[in-house]
Amino acid sequence: GQQLNQSPQSMFIQEGEDVSMNCTSSSIFNTWLWYKQDPGEGPVLLIALYKAGELTSNGRLTAQFGITRKDSFLNISASIPSDVGIYFCALIIQGAQKLVFGQGTRLTINP
Amino acid sequence: ETGVTQTPRHLVMGMTNKKSLKCEQHLGHNAMYWYKQSAKKPLELMFVYNFKEQTENNSVPSRFSPECPNSSHLFLHLHTLQPEDSALYLCASSQEARTNYGYTFGSGTRLTVV
Numbered sequence: 584g585q586q587l588n589q590s591p592q593s594m595f596i597q598e599g600e601d602v603s604m605n606c607t608s609s610s611i612f613n614t615w616l617w618y619k620q621d622p623g624e625g626p627v628l629l630i631a632l633y634k635a636g637e638l639t640s641n642g643r644l645t646a647q648f649g650i651t652r653k654d655s656f657l658n659i660s661a662s663i664p665s666d667v668g669i670y671f672c673a674l675i676i677q678g679a680q681k682l683v684f685g686q687g688t689r690l691t692i693n694p
Numbered sequence: 695e696t697g698v699t700q701t702p703r704h705l706v707m708g709m710t711n712k713k714s715l716k717c718e719q720h721l722g723h724n725a726m727y728w729y730k731q732s733a734k735k736p737l738e739l740m741f742v743y744n745f746k747e748q749t750e751n752n753s754v755p756s757r758f759s760p761e762c763p764n765s766s767h768l769f770l771h772l773h774t775l776q777p778e779d780s781a782l783y784l785c786a787s788s789q790e791a792r793t794n795y796g797y798t799f800g801s802g803t804r805l806t807v808v
Binding site: 587613614616618623624625626627628631633671673675680681682683684685686687 | 698700725727735736737739742744749750784786791792793794795796797798799800801802804
């Protein structure tokens with residue numbers, strides 16, 4: 584099956600720090616998605632990337648689709664307490680009409 | 695109501711019980727999905743329905759039985775579950791199964807099997 588590796592698995596930071604996480608895949612894909620899951624809720628789409636090299640921002644969040652089309656990163660600048668949660672990267676496997684998720688990065692922020 | 699709504703939010707059931715999870719979407723989407731989220735595991739796709747037809751069963755045990763009576767509703771019928779089936783069950787929807795735009799998720803049902 585598709586290998587999708589997300590790192591780090593967890594992060595413990597101080598409020599105001601910047602955060603970076605990334606995902607790599609074993610194959611080339613056309614779409615990378617980044618989701619956030621708040622405690623007790625379902626994942627919510629943050630950013631979608633459709634072109635190699637694409638850099639997209641959503642407020643303090645910035646994500647890039649790697650040039651090789653096998654990786655993506657998500658940055659969060661100046662973290663605030665509501666950024667706490669689990670962040671997932673995801674790939675769309677077109678032929679199989681599937682959304683496949685990474686293992687998630689659990690973000691904890693110390694005030 | 696808007697978005698994807700799942701009921702109940704929490705469910706505790708014995709191994710001999712029969713229960714059902716319900717999902718309803720008000721987005722006009724035509725594809726609906728069940729995912730399982732266990733501790734320390736990635737989200738696992740269970741079933742895909744596209745225009746009310748099941749198009750994927752990801753090797754899910756028969757003690758989980760999905761039903762999609764129309765494009766807006768999706769059920770997951772549960773019977774004779776095992777404690778290892780305890781997890782967060784998430785429903786999602788999308789415009790159609792072949793989409794580039796990701797899925798909209800519900801808040802999930804936290805299932806505990808005792």
